[in-house]
Amino acid sequence: MSSITAAPGHRARRAAMGRAWRGHGERVSGLGAQHTGKLQKRGKIMEYKFTADNFGAEVLQASTPVLVDFYADWCNPCRMMGPLVAKVAEEYAGRIKVGKCNIDENMELAATYRISSIPAFVVFKGGKPVATYVGGMSAADLREKMEQVLA
Numbered sequence: 001m002s003s004i005t006a007a008p009g010h011r012a013r014r015a016a017m018g019r020a021w022r023g024h025g026e027r028v029s030g031l032g033a034q035h036t037g038k039l040q041k042r043g044k045i046m047e048y049k050f051t052a053d054n055f056g057a058e059v060l061q062a063s064t065p066v067l068v069d070f071y072a073d074w075c076n077p078c079r080m081m082g083p084l085v086a087k088v089a090e091e092y093a094g095r096i097k098v099g100k101c102n103i104d105e106n107m108e109l110a111a112t113y114r115i116s117s118i119p120a121f122v123v124f125k126g127g128k129p130v131a132t133y134v135g136g137m138s139a140a141d142l143r144e145k146m147e148q149v150l151a
Contacts, residue, residue, distance in 0.1 A: 047085065047086055047089045047098055047099055047100060048097060048098070048099030048100070049099060049100055049101075050068055050099045050100065050101040050106075050109075051101070051105065051106055052106050052108055052109055055101070055106075055109055058097070058099065059097075059099075059124050059127075060124065060127040061127065062097050062124070062127075064094075064095065064096060064097050065095075065096045065097070065123055065124065065125045065130075065149050065150070066096070066097040066098075066099070066123070066124040066125075067085075067088070067096055067097070067098045067099070067121060067122075067123050067146065067149075068099060068100070068101050068121070068122045068123075068124065069081065069085050069098070069099070069100045069101070069119060069120075069121055070100075070101050070103050070109075070110060070113070070115045070118055070119065070120040070121070070122065071100055071101070071102060071103065071118055071119050072102065072103050072104050072118055073102070073104065075118050075119065077118070077119055077135065077136040078118055078119040080136055081119050081136055081137075084137075084138075084139045084142055085098060085100065085142075087139065088139075088142055088143065088146060091143070092146055095150060096146055096149065096150070103115060103118060113129060113132075117134050117135070118134075119134070119135065119136065120132065120133070120134050121133040121134075121142075121145075123145075123149050125149070130149075131145070131148075131149065133145055
């Protein structure tokens, strides 16, 4: 009699991979795991990496609206959205601050803002969350949502 076993869930796969699979933002930027601040391209700030240490200063005290992409390295929709978020960061530079927050490394921030599904995009204005979008979306949809934030 043969037995059929289910494939392990994402938590089991993540645990099996250990900490070797890290740094969604770092992979995109090529800056390595030591990077803790701003991602730059040709002198322009494109994306920020938000952590528990810099969240207050970079997000809550920002003078412009802030889009925070809550993601995880193991999340395929998050990985799909990475290049779109980078493009939006470049297009809206100076008008909206755009950055990423890894929920595995910053669980307390994810809990504070009740992030239960990822990717989750939270827009902050004046230090308060004003809009939340969950799930993958097209570049046009993401741009439309940013235009609504600026309106």
